[in-house]
Amino acid sequence: MMSLHTKIAHADTVHDLLELPYDQRERCRQRARLASGEEVALFLVRGAVLRDGDLLTGEDGRVVRVVAAPEPTYLVRCANPTLLARCAFHLGNRHTQTQVGAGWLRIRVDPVLRDMVVGLGAHVEEEQAKFEPEAGAYAGGHGHHDHRGLLAPVPLRQKIHRPADS
Known part of the structure; x- marks a missing residue:
């Protein structure tokens, strides 16, 4: 493999x-x-x-x-930028992974969150789309692995520990 x-x-x-x-x-x-x-x-x-x-x-x-891969998502659009910012604030306040685009937000399918943003005045469409949420303010993502680009140590052999092992 x-x-x-x-x-x-x-x-x-x-x-x-x-x-x-x-x-x-x-x-x-x-x-x-x-x-x-x-x-x-x-x-x-x-x-x-x-x-x-x-x-x-x-x-x-x-x-x-x-x-x-395309997956089930909700596309959130609003009548104005202020309302879109309110929706983004409330989604972020619930630690919801959110993809941000020009004039829209995309979240995973969650009927409770859909009802919340609709209640705030948003228009929500269910769609199959590639989901690429924001990494987050503390995600980093740079310089945490060695200069060769290894994502993680490569195990040479994985030992399975059993209760009978001494």
Whole structure:
């Protein structure tokens, strides 16, 4: 199984695609399936988030492009910028992951949050869309891994600890 653990900025050749919804792009360890059907293991630093278009590689040198999968979302639009800012404030006050665009907000499907922003005067449409929420003020995202671009230490061998082990 191919392991992906290193983010790179550029590649002349992309060998495969890895399409994932947002909740899977923020997991640090997981198995996934490439567009070709090949299974891969992802080893990411805790807190790392894969974004649409990111390039990953591993020991074998093949390059995989991350693709944000369309998923159920709500598109929030408002009659004016002040009302949109109020909706963004109330979503943020509830620690809701929110994608911000020019004149709109996008959130995951949540009927309670939909009712809240509709109550504030917003217009909400359900849609299948790529979800790319804001990283957050404290997300950082730069300089927390070594200069080679490793996302996380690559395990040589994982030992399973059992109660009978001494």
